[in-house]
Amino acid sequence: MSDPIQTVPPADPPGRVEREFTVKERTQTQIVLSRFLRHRAAVVSLIVLALIILWAYVVQRIWPHPYDWLDGPGSAAPSLEYPFGTDEVGHDYFARVMRGAQQSLNVAFLVALLSTAIGAPYGAIAGYFGGRVDMVMMRIVDVMLTLPVIAVAGMLTQYLRGTWWVVALILAGFGWVVNARVVRGVVLSLRQQEFVEAARALGASDARVIFRHLIPNVTGVIIVQATLDIAGAILAEAGLSFIGLGVQGPDTSLGLLTNLAQEAVGTRPWLFYFPGLTIIAIALTVNFIGDGLRDALDPRQTRQRR
Amino acid sequence: MIAYTIRRLLAAIPILVVSSFIIFWVASMSADPIRQRFEGRNPPPPAATIQLERERLNFDAGFFRQYWDWLWGLVVHQNFGPSINSAMDIGGELGRRTVITLRLVLLAMILALVLAVVTGVLSAVRQYSKLDYTFTFLGFLFLAMPSFWLAVVLKQGAIAFNDSVEGSLNRRPIPTINHEASVVPEDFWPRMMDIGLHMVLPTISLALITYAALSRFQRSSMLEVLNSDYIRLARAKGLSARRVMVRHALRTALIPLTTVSALGIASILGGAVVTETVYQWRGMGDLLVNAVRDQDRYVTMGWLLVAGLFVIIGNLVADLLYAVLDPRIRYE
Numbered sequence: 001m002s003d004p005i006q007t008v009p010p011a012d013p014p015g016r017v018e019r020e021f022t023v024k025e026r027t028q029t030q031i032v033l034s035r036f037l038r039h040r041a042a043v044v045s046l047i048v049l050a051l052i053i054l055w056a057y058v059v060q061r062i063w064p065h066p067y068d069w070l071d072g073p074g075s076a077a078p079s080l081e082y083p084f085g086t087d088e089v090g091h092d093y094f095a096r097v098m099r100g101a102q103q104s105l106n107v108a109f110l111v112a113l114l115s116t117a118i119g120a121p122y123g124a125i126a127g128y129f130g131g132r133v134d135m136v137m138m139r140i141v142d143v144m145l146t147l148p149v150i151a152v153a154g155m156l157t158q159y160l161r162g163t164w165w166v167v168a169l170i171l172a173g174f175g176w177v178v179n180a181r182v183v184r185g186v187v188l189s190l191r192q193q194e195f196v197e198a199a200r201a202l203g204a205s206d207a208r209v210i211f212r213h214l215i216p217n218v219t220g221v222i223i224v225q226a227t228l229d230i231a232g233a234i235l236a237e238a239g240l241s242f243i244g245l246g247v248q249g250p251d252t253s254l255g256l257l258t259n260l261a262q263e264a265v266g267t268r269p270w271l272f273y274f275p276g277l278t279i280i281a282i283a284l285t286v287n288f289i290g291d292g293l294r295d296a297l298d299p300r301q302t303r304q305r306r
Numbered sequence: 307m308i309a310y311t312i313r314r315l316l317a318a319i320p321i322l323v324v325s326s327f328i329i330f331w332v333a334s335m336s337a338d339p340i341r342q343r344f345e346g347r348n349p350p351p352p353a354a355t356i357q358l359e360r361e362r363l364n365f366d367a368g369f370f371r372q373y374w375d376w377l378w379g380l381v382v383h384q385n386f387g388p389s390i391n392s393a394m395d396i397g398g399e400l401g402r403r404t405v406i407t408l409r410l411v412l413l414a415m416i417l418a419l420v421l422a423v424v425t426g427v428l429s430a431v432r433q434y435s436k437l438d439y440t441f442t443f444l445g446f447l448f449l450a451m452p453s454f455w456l457a458v459v460l461k462q463g464a465i466a467f468n469d470s471v472e473g474s475l476n477r478r479p480i481p482t483i484n485h486e487a488s489v490v491p492e493d494f495w496p497r498m499m500d501i502g503l504h505m506v507l508p509t510i511s512l513a514l515i516t517y518a519a520l521s522r523f524q525r526s527s528m529l530e531v532l533n534s535d536y537i538r539l540a541r542a543k544g545l546s547a548r549r550v551m552v553r554h555a556l557r558t559a560l561i562p563l564t565t566v567s568a569l570g571i572a573s574i575l576g577g578a579v580v581t582e583t584v585y586q587w588r589g590m591g592d593l594l595v596n597a598v599r600d601q602d603r604y605v606t607m608g609w610l611l612v613a614g615l616f617v618i619i620g621n622l623v624a625d626l627l628y629a630v631l632d633p634r635i636r637y638e
Contacts, residue, residue: 139321145569146325146614150576151606152332154598159336231450238452239580243595258455262584265458266465276455283450291446 023304028102044293045285054280055100065092067099067252071083076273085270087260097274100254103247104234105282107168111228111233114172119179120222124210127187144177149236154245164253167246171236175229182225186218220297227290231283238279254279307629311622318618321544323377325614326607330373331605337608339390340365342601347503363388376604387604396608399593404612406485407589410505411578414512419567421517426524427556430532449520453577456513457541457584480506485587490511508585514575519570527562532554568624571617575594 026034038172065072076082084093126137153170160166182227190196191214204301215222224279235253240246241255242262249256256274340359344351364372364387379385436552437620442541446458459540461482468478481504491497531537534554541547541553575590580589592610597605629635 070549077526108447143321143324143328145572147328148572148575148610148613151577151594151598151610151613154327154595155329155332155336155606158598158601159332189580227381235450239454239576242452242454243580243583245595247599255452258452258458262458265462272458276452276458279452279455280447283452284446287446287450 007126018069024147025190032296036292039292039295041288042295045288046294047283049289052101052285053105058097060095060098060102063092063098065095067091067095068250069095076266077268078143082272085197085207085268087268087271088264093271093274096252096257097254097278100237100252100257100280100284102273103164103251103253104237104255104279106236107171107247107253108165108230108233108282108286110165110168111122111172111175111236112229114169115175115179115229116226118172118217118221119176119225120183120215121210122176123180123183123185124187124214124218127212128191128214130188130191134184137180141177143181144174149174150240150243150245153236153240157240157245158246161248163251164247167231167237167240167253171240175233177227179222179225182221183218186221187214190214190217219221223297224290224294227286227293231286232278234283234286272294307624314622314625315618318615320619321616322611326377326610327373329605329607329610330376332607333549333601334369334372336601339601339603340364343390350576362392364392364444369521376607386608389605390600390602394605396605399605400590400608400612403588403590403593406587407578409501409584410508410581410587410589411574413414413505414509414516414578415510415567415574417513419514419563421513422520422524422563423560426482426521427527427551427559427624428527429521430528430559431551433529437596442525445518446513446584447520449522451515451518453511453515456515457508457581460507460511461584469532479503482507483586483590485585508581508587512581515577516570516574520567523566524559524563526582528555528559529557557631561628564624564627564631568621570621572613573594575616 017255043173060067068090072082072086074086074090075088076086078085082094084097086093087096122137126134127296131209149171151172153167156170157167184189196213199209204212237246238258241246241253242259244259247253247256257275258272258279261268261275265272311411331429334456340356342362360366364375367375376387379387384397386400389396427492429441432438462481468482472478485504486503487504491500537550537555540550545554557630578589579591579594581587582589583595586592590612593605594609596602597609
């Protein structure tokens with residue numbers, strides 16, 4: 001005879017209950033990766049961008065006509081042999097657009113790299129020290145922000161005969177300001193937190209706190225900003241070259257191609273639309289990737305994408 | 307608040323001086339504009355002509371002396387200095403063209419802000435709905451479009467539209483080039499109508515590009531606010547949904563948008579330069595592009611002062627708006 005109470009199965013030991021709710025342990029990288037993979041637009045964009053890069057850097061080399069080859073028929077409409085048609089002097093426009101994309105991507109990557117390399121430490125230092133240092137450093141940023149990029153960049157490219165890296169250096173010379181502001185904002189809030197105080201109490205130098213503790217914590221923000229820099233630089237280069245103040249001939253870029261095609265848009269639309277669509281494709285995919293990274297790297301993001 | 311405004315404007319003066327000096331420095335490194343202008347003339351101009359031109363442009367003075375003379379002339383005589391084009395009065399030209407460009411920039415900015423607030427809030431309230439995805443995609447698309455590309459596409463569309471209705475209407479309804487008709491109407495209303503019609507396409511182009519960046523910010527700041535505790539509290543207190551949205555959420559969510567739009571003024575001016583180039587307006591954009599091409603340094607410096615003033619006033623307005631939006635902020 002058993003007591004009714006005893007028919008109730010014995011309570012699980014505390015350890016086992018917990019295990020039922022415990023999911024597989026994941027590292028930070030795995031969490032970020034799985035969040036990024038859930039952002040469908042970002043994943044598709046990553047694939048498309050990889051294809052564009054492959055196209056601009058690799059296909060260009062194996063394509064039968066180099067970009068400065070001009071023995072094709074003049075002003076031919078797109079066909080199987082000339083997928084993007086030809087221009088009035090007989091350039092294979094497919095090769096031109098690939099070369100343009102390569103130069104524009106070169107500019108964009110260099111701008112993102114330099115803006116991050118200058119802007120992130122600059123912003124971190126200003127935010128970390130605060131007070132007078134911050135004020136002086138941010139005043140310099142204010143001056144940079146009043147300078148219209150288009151005026152100064154235009155003058156400099158005229159003077160320096162714009163090759164792609166000159167344009168990139170000039171754009172980065174303005175671009176780092178934004179990175180600096182963004183990083184400074186995050187560092188301002190981070191430096192109040194306990195782990196920074198703890199590091200300082202343990203006798204860490206300022207440089208160690210900035211580079212070992214603060215910068216790793218703003219990595220997410222820095223990466224997202226770098227992708228935005230890439231998209232911004234593609235568009236800035238295009239705008240500058242469009243008004244004739246960016247990359248100069250005989251080399252080419254996507255902006256310069258649209259500039260040269262602007263008179264032809266009514267009669268030979270392919271000359272205008274193909275480079276333009278390439279610009280949009282690059283900027284669009286880069287922005288989506290940046291958005292996916294932002295979602296993935298933001299620790300406060302809890303709501304899931306459906 | 308008036309004292310604060312005056313203080314801010316005074317603080318802007320050194321910034322403008324420094325940035326005009328940078329422009330001057332860059333310009334003086336560039337090629338010699340006089341040689342560029344006379345290059346390839348046959349017969350070459352006499353040395354005396356070149357010397358006179360150098361004197362008129364004050365090129366024989368030292369580097370710092372040239373800048374100082376320009377600054378002194380500007381402050382004391384309100385003279386923006388000599389242009390390469392001897393017939394041009396830089397001050398008057400800047401004034402005329404600022405009016406033309408300002409109407410484009412202001413209207414585009416207002417349109418972009420209104421669109422951004424409406425779609426940003428709708429997106430945030432219905433996060434991850436079809437509506438949100440549509441707005442997000444449109445925003446991303448415009449963000450990825452070079453401003454000139456959108457402008458040219460719109461222009462081509464308008465030309466096609468004009469072509470199709472020209473037969474029945476006997477006129478081309480949407481002007482696609484210039485900021486006013488070549489023969490300006492005398493009377494007030496026809497004149498306003500003319501200016502308005504010429505503004506349609508450039509304003510739409512510039513507004514859509516500007517809108518793209520702003521709407522993303524409005525969406526994310528609204529989302530952040532809607533997920534915060536004080537909104538939950540406001541709802542829990544039983545306030546109407548409308549009141550929670552407008553008084554509590556939107557008001558706070560507008561603060562980041564104010565910052566972003568103020569910071570974006572320089573880039574909107576850049577966008578206006580490109581837009582004006584496409585629609586062949588004779589505004590600030592045209593002035594700048596020609597000045598840079600001709601190495602016309604005093605025109606570029608004058609342009610910079612006007613643009614810099616826009617940026618500074620924009621930032622000031624943003625700071626004053628903070629005080630309206632955020633009751634904790636007070637200026638004295």
